[in-house]
Amino acid sequence: MTLHTHTQPDPALHADPALPGWQTRSAEAARAVLRCPALRVRPLAEPVPAALLGSEAGELFAHLVRMQDGAAHANLKAAIRQALDNFEHAALRERTRHVARQLPAPQTGDELTAYCYHLPSAVLADAFGLAPAHWPAIGQEVLAMLRCIAPGGLPAEIAAGARAASQLMQRIRQQLDHPGPLLQTLAQTLERSGLANTTTLLVANAVGLWFQACEGCAGLIGQSLLQAEQQQWQGQSRDWIRQALHVQAPIQNTRRFAAEPVNLLGCPVQAGDTLLITLAGHTADGPNDLAFGDGVHACCNRKHNFAAGWKHNLAGECCMGSLCLSGPFKSLDT
Ligand code: HEM
Known part of the structure; x- marks a missing residue:
């Protein structure tokens, strides 16, 4: 890898000797990286993190839409987007308010943090058909899985997350005979997709939606x-x-990995290089439409976010539901 120093003209990608790989320095560079076909969401030599190999969490990881590239990704993503689009128009606002009212009102800072993570998990649990008695445990399991899938997890976190992933998969399998509206729609769109192993894909990606929704929504709430x-x-x-x-x-x-050498914005990226893409902090460049990613892996939940407001959108409804239910904001016009 060629290192750029501050004596050279500002490169769009920066290689800091203290960090592995390249880092983007602008919204334009971030978009170019996210749209580059030579870059993958996983290193070619390690499609599943080594620490998860052989576990059920590894199986789950291997089938997540977020962790695949190419034609398999495109078909799977189309099915998931279709399911979310169908679901988001059907009584989502009412269900989100209903779920938010059932969670204990946060009294302390720690409880508020837990609430921000648990609300999206509970909204999805409800949409999958799981009864409220299961929601607190599901909230904990989703959090454990987040810690396990995030890069740099400690061995104890990876072990706890792998157990949690198995429990969440088991919950979805048990629910397949009595699916809630989102699980049912997802099963139907996957069935129509022509992909093989639809039950495996259904279980893994239903759990994947818990992971994605929780990771994205908690910070925004x-x-x-x-x-x-x-x-x-x-x-x-x-x-x-x-x-x-x-x-x-x-x-x-977020990160990408070079599958082949590519000259990107004048920078010589080599096969195997890692790229760290900054999505936050581009406010000077105008509305931050990078918050939901870009390119083929952009968020499945982004449809209504900027164009038509937040109506009928799971992330938006979770936020509005929590805003209008929480003390001083009860009277807000939503
Ligand atoms: C404010 C809330 C959210 C934010 C900020 C957010 C952000 C993101 C970002 C940045 C990515 C791209 C990651 C990358 O390219 O490396 C992504 C992907 C994804 N998001 Fe979201 N997200 C949110 C809510 C949701 C919700 C509610 C769902 C579903 C119920 C969801 C489902 C997904 C899925 C399935 C992907 C993977 C898409 C793919 O790899 O093709 N997200 N999200």
Whole structure:
């Protein structure tokens, strides 16, 4: 890899000797990396993290839409998007409010953090057909899985996350005879996709939605609540959420891996190089539409986010549901 130093003209990609691989320095560079076909979501030599190999969590990981590339990814993603689109138009607002009302109201900072993570998990559990008695355990399991899948997990976190992933898969399998609306729609769109192993894909990606929704929504719910309180927001909560998203992208960065050498924005990226893409902090470049990624792996939940407001969108409804149910914001116009 060629290192750029500060004596050279500002490269779009930066290689810091203290960090492995390249880092993007602008929204434009981030978009170019996310759209580059020579880059993959996993290293070619390690499609599943070595620490998860041989476990059920490894099986799950191997079938996640987020962790695949190429034609298999495109077909799987189309089926998942279709299922989410169908589901998001059907009584989502009412169900989210219903779920939010059933969670214990947070009294302390730690409880508020837990609430931000548990609300999206519970909304999806409800949509999969799982009864409220299961939601607290599911919230914990999703959190354990997040820690296990995130890069750099400690051995104890990986072991706990692998157990949690198995439990979540088991919950989905048991629910297949009595699926809630989202699980049913997902089963149907996968069946129509022509892909093989649809039950395996269904179980893994239903659990994957828990992971993705929790990871993305928790930060945004927290930011929306915090900023609304600090700045005593009076307007429409959907505008406020859009503003919170602009100020602080909930997922700050993501990674890609070069499968072949490529000259990207004038930088000689070699096969095997890692690229760290910054999604947050591009506010000077205009509305931060990178908060939901870009290119073929962009978020499945982004459809209504910027164009048509947040109506009928799972992330938006979770945020609005939590805003309008929490003390000082009860009277907000949602
Ligand atoms: C504010 C909330 C959310 C944010 C900020 C967010 C952000 C993101 C980002 C940045 C990515 C791309 C990651 C990458 O390219 O490496 C992504 C992918 C994804 N998101 Fe979201 N997300 C949110 C909510 C959701 C929800 C509610 C769901 C589903 C219920 C969801 C499902 C997905 C899926 C399935 C992918 C993988 C798509 C693929 O790899 O093709 N997200 N999300």
